[in-house]
Amino acid sequence: MIRLEYFTKDDFQALIDWNVNTSKFFLYQWAGSEFTYPLTHDQLEAYLKGANEDGATRYIYRVVEQQTGQVVGHLQIAAVDLKQRSARISRVLIGNSRVRGQGYGQQMIRAACEIIFDQWQLHRATLGVFDFNQSALSCYQKAGFQIDGLLRHARKVGDAYWNLYEMSMLEEEWQVVKVLEGNQS
Numbered sequence: 001m002i003r004l005e006y007f008t009k010d011d012f013q014a015l016i017d018w019n020v021n022t023s024k025f026f027l028y029q030w031a032g033s034e035f036t037y038p039l040t041h042d043q044l045e046a047y048l049k050g051a052n053e054d055g056a057t058r059y060i061y062r063v064v065e066q067q068t069g070q071v072v073g074h075l076q077i078a079a080v081d082l083k084q085r086s087a088r089i090s091r092v093l094i095g096n097s098r099v100r101g102q103g104y105g106q107q108m109i110r111a112a113c114e115i116i117f118d119q120w121q122l123h124r125a126t127l128g129v130f131d132f133n134q135s136a137l138s139c140y141q142k143a144g145f146q147i148d149g150l151l152r153h154a155r156k157v158g159d160a161y162w163n164l165y166e167m168s169m170l171e172e173e174w175q176v177v178k179v180l181e182g183n184q185s
Contacts, residue, residue: 001067001107002063002108003111004064004115006052006059006060006061007051007052007061008048008062014062014071015039015044015074015093016038016039016044017095018074019037019038019039023037024158025157027039028157031091032091032155034047035047057080058078058079058080059078059080060074060075060091061074061076063094063108063111070096072095072096072104073093073096073104073108074091074093074095075108075112076089076092077112077115077116078091079126084123084124085123085124086123086124086125086126087120087125087126088125088126089109089126090127090128092108092109092127094108101135106139110177113125124169124171125145126167127145127166128165128166128167129164130163130164130165131150131163131164131165132162137165143169144173144176144177145167145169146167146168147166148165148166148167149165149166150163150166151165
């Protein structure tokens with residue numbers, strides 16, 4: 001099991017370390033155009049400005065494995081719009097490669113949905129995933145997100161164009177997910 005805690009300056013080095021010896025493509029895949037490779041403390045300082053405050057439109061989290069206390073990932077809830085009752089899950093990363101494929105992704109998305117739907121009482125959550133990232137796409141679908149559409153050649157990365165699936169979940173769909181999860185425990 002995991003829990004989400006606010007991302008702080010103390011988490012900068014772990015996020016940087018998870019991106020060492022990767023590539024600008026890996027960084028872009030999980031972070032979009034927010035950062036440039038290599039990831040630096042200065043970029044993360046700017047990223048954290050204005051986040052995690054009352055009334056913010058962006059909340060940034062570290063993902064903590066409850067049993068060990070180890071930070072295993074990163075996640076952001078952004079574009080928080082109380083008037084439209086919507087938010088966007090983004091910058092999802094299971095940083096510790098040793099724990100990938102163990103269900104942490106679904107737990108992270110469910111924890112974000114608990115905040116969006118149960119705590120904030122919003123109506124719609126969205127996210128985007130590149131079409132080649134089949135493990136993430138499968139994770140999001142298992143967590144209850146539905147594909148709204150495919151944006152062809154949505155992002156130019158290097159010399160290539162990447163397609164992006166837009167996905168969403170509505171508050172009534174979240175209620176069904178919670179009921180189904182309750183029946184499986």
